[in-house]
Amino acid sequence: MPLTSLCRVPLVLLLVGIIASMVSCGGPGSERDQSTDDAVRIVSSLPRTGSANAQTTSMVNGIKMAVAEAGGKIGELPLVYEDWDDASPQRGNWDPAIEAQNADKAIADESVMAYIGTYNSGAAKISMPKLNAAGIVMVSPANTAPNLTKPGFGESNEPAVYRPSGTISYFRVVPTDDVQGAVAADFAKELGVRKAFVLNDREVYGKGVAGVFEKRAEEIGLEVVGVDGVDAKAPNYKSLITKIKQSGAELVYFGGTTQTNAGQLAKDIVAGGLDAKLIVPDGCYEQAFIEAAGSKALEGRCFITFGGVEAKSLTGKGKDFYESYKKTYGGEPEGYAVYGYEAAKVVIAAMQRIHAAGGAITRASVLAEVGKTKNFEGALGTWSFDENGDTTNRTMSVNTVKDGAFATVKVVN
Amino acid sequence: MSETEVFMQQVIYGLSNGMIIALVALGYTMVYGIVELINFAHGDVFTLGGFLALTIVGALGAAAVIDPNALGESSNWLLLFGLVIGAGLFCGMLNVGIDRVVYKPLRRAPKLTQLVAAIGVSFILVNIALFWGGAPMEVFGDGKAAAASKDFPELLEGSNLLGEESNVVLRMEDLAIFIVTIPLMIGLTLFVKKTRLGRGMRATAQNPIAARLMGIDTDRVISATFLIGGFLGGAASVMWSVYNNTISFQMGFRAGMDAFTAAVLGGIGSLPGAMVGGVLIGLIRAMSDQYIETRWTNVVVFSVLILILVFRPSGLLGLKQREKV
Numbered sequence: 001m002p003l004t005s006l007c008r009v010p011l012v013l014l015l016v017g018i019i020a021s022m023v024s025c026g027g028p029g030s031e032r033d034q035s036t037d038d039a040v041r042i043v044s045s046l047p048r049t050g051s052a053n054a055q056t057t058s059m060v061n062g063i064k065m066a067v068a069e070a071g072g073k074i075g076e077l078p079l080v081y082e083d084w085d086d087a088s089p090q091r092g093n094w095d096p097a098i099e100a101q102n103a104d105k106a107i108a109d110e111s112v113m114a115y116i117g118t119y120n121s122g123a124a125k126i127s128m129p130k131l132n133a134a135g136i137v138m139v140s141p142a143n144t145a146p147n148l149t150k151p152g153f154g155e156s157n158e159p160a161v162y163r164p165s166g167t168i169s170y171f172r173v174v175p176t177d178d179v180q181g182a183v184a185a186d187f188a189k190e191l192g193v194r195k196a197f198v199l200n201d202r203e204v205y206g207k208g209v210a211g212v213f214e215k216r217a218e219e220i221g222l223e224v225v226g227v228d229g230v231d232a233k234a235p236n237y238k239s240l241i242t243k244i245k246q247s248g249a250e251l252v253y254f255g256g257t258t259q260t261n262a263g264q265l266a267k268d269i270v271a272g273g274l275d276a277k278l279i280v281p282d283g284c285y286e287q288a289f290i291e292a293a294g295s296k297a298l299e300g301r302c303f304i305t306f307g308g309v310e311a312k313s314l315t316g317k318g319k320d321f322y323e324s325y326k327k328t329y330g331g332e333p334e335g336y337a338v339y340g341y342e343a344a345k346v347v348i349a350a351m352q353r354i355h356a357a358g359g360a361i362t363r364a365s366v367l368a369e370v371g372k373t374k375n376f377e378g379a380l381g382t383w384s385f386d387e388n389g390d391t392t393n394r395t396m397s398v399n400t401v402k403d404g405a406f407a408t409v410k411v412v413n
Numbered sequence: 414m415s416e417t418e419v420f421m422q423q424v425i426y427g428l429s430n431g432m433i434i435a436l437v438a439l440g441y442t443m444v445y446g447i448v449e450l451i452n453f454a455h456g457d458v459f460t461l462g463g464f465l466a467l468t469i470v471g472a473l474g475a476a477a478v479i480d481p482n483a484l485g486e487s488s489n490w491l492l493l494f495g496l497v498i499g500a501g502l503f504c505g506m507l508n509v510g511i512d513r514v515v516y517k518p519l520r521r522a523p524k525l526t527q528l529v530a531a532i533g534v535s536f537i538l539v540n541i542a543l544f545w546g547g548a549p550m551e552v553f554g555d556g557k558a559a560a561a562s563k564d565f566p567e568l569l570e571g572s573n574l575l576g577e578e579s580n581v582v583l584r585m586e587d588l589a590i591f592i593v594t595i596p597l598m599i600g601l602t603l604f605v606k607k608t609r610l611g612r613g614m615r616a617t618a619q620n621p622i623a624a625r626l627m628g629i630d631t632d633r634v635i636s637a638t639f640l641i642g643g644f645l646g647g648a649a650s651v652m653w654s655v656y657n658n659t660i661s662f663q664m665g666f667r668a669g670m671d672a673f674t675a676a677v678l679g680g681i682g683s684l685p686g687a688m689v690g691g692v693l694i695g696l697i698r699a700m701s702d703q704y705i706e707t708r709w710t711n712v713v714v715f716s717v718l719i720l721i722l723v724f725r726p727s728g729l730l731g732l733k734q735r736e737k738v
Contacts, residue, residue, distance in 0.1 A: 229708035231710065239699040239702035242419060242703065243703050271584065292564060
């Protein structure tokens, strides 16, 4: 049957073409311009594929703004920024294999001086020890799991296991979950809730923040009637909602993100007829969460804690950032855009200080200088890095959803 | 809620979820019964059915769909049946196409080759769904985030049929699953039992060579099998989307895994086996969520599967078959 097999050839070619075009989409930054080979590079590793995309695009825009404000140069050296993806389409979320590759790629490229990332705390666990051993400074705009930097929150070998070189090379500009989980529990009490059901997504971040909520709830006399870990890939949570209903809980706390199915959970609370409030952490503070859950399921029911305030309420340099962002990109920044901006700003400021003092820009000098950041006047106010590499900034906000957008309910300092 | 109410509620959820799994499982078991191929691409054909449904809903205009008063309640039922048939036919044709292009040339190749080909097709379909999710339509979030989960509008009115005072919730969407799946299952059973083509299927399943010697056009039987299996998968994807109100390009992986487990549990190759297996898995999941813990549910499901296979290697309703040489 030569005729039928002939017909098949173009079809197979078409399929091969489709696959090839998908493969070639991957690997941003693989093409390199020869003329910038003496450049100083900053790379970011954020989940660019999947529902976090809107949030991370906003963060990348923030980083680009910081680079542009430096004029794209440190002294005479070109300052180049590369936007790397640590997510895979198969997972629709961050992928451990890709995060590891990104860290290795950064280490192998001598011109990479700073690594901005990650978005997910679980991903940070993978790149932190690699980058620490190589002496590259890592600044996270979004990791909030306390055990990455503070002893006593996770395993007994944490955080030392992330610091094989013995020095601190990981910094973050965002307040950690030991603050966030507690703020959520306090707010739950303010709502007049007496019984809470605590869920987590079984990831580093979600489990961590849910654990803090649980601990704080016990301290302030909020009864925790149940704890469970959900399957982020389950089609629905209706059976679980029934169990929560039976427990008499008036509030559900979910330690998780949009990518670990927070939207479906919110929908099923409504579908299952559970009359309870829902509190979720900053991993859901993105427009994608409202889109996934539908604002109908969230309004008047759901509260979202976030380490900082919404972009339009920022003051001082933060206000300048907000205005400039809207002018440059023509839209509202997502919650974490300003943290992407601040992370890049801290690194660039350190490089500029080294240059002004006449020093050479090396991995070691940048690492040392970033660590010295004190009373930094940035978009998030005036803050410093403490002895663990965390920000001294403790501002938290509680938000809800109104008319399809986030609205701040209160700010806690 | 009293213990009885909780139990009733979990039975409702278990059955609803289970019926959808059963419908997908039928597609696995039918294809296996006829050509002895585990069609790993079936779950992803199911995914594309959901995407087609959302595209149609989007094209018809979100306003008319989301607001039941715009055209009246009955129009949404009409739309639902239209989607079931539309997505069903689409998935059926797609399944037949895949068989023609990929599986048919490999019919006499070693089983492992066919299996790897099926996995390959599965990857291709997942990526097509990913592309589809980036379609510049309002229902796909204007195509800004292709990989994000998509909100599927509520087609059926969401109030509690047992009255707002009742602790047990039974919504129209729960009922709709039974209204759609039970006739499909009865229809399939009658088709296989009573019609000429159905008899041909049973004959081909028992012994393809003898069937051909008796004058049965086995190629036609195989095509029909893929068509019907795909149709059921497409119908299931619409019910899944309406029930969960969310679709994602990865939904077929989980649905496929549950359905394949159901098919094996019930005895792969057996139609009633797939139905029983699907319902059983739905019920086990619900009961495990309630009486054990959600985090153990997957462990419970597969432990039950292993236990059943230890004592009944051919599944609950599977017949002990001689190994073909």
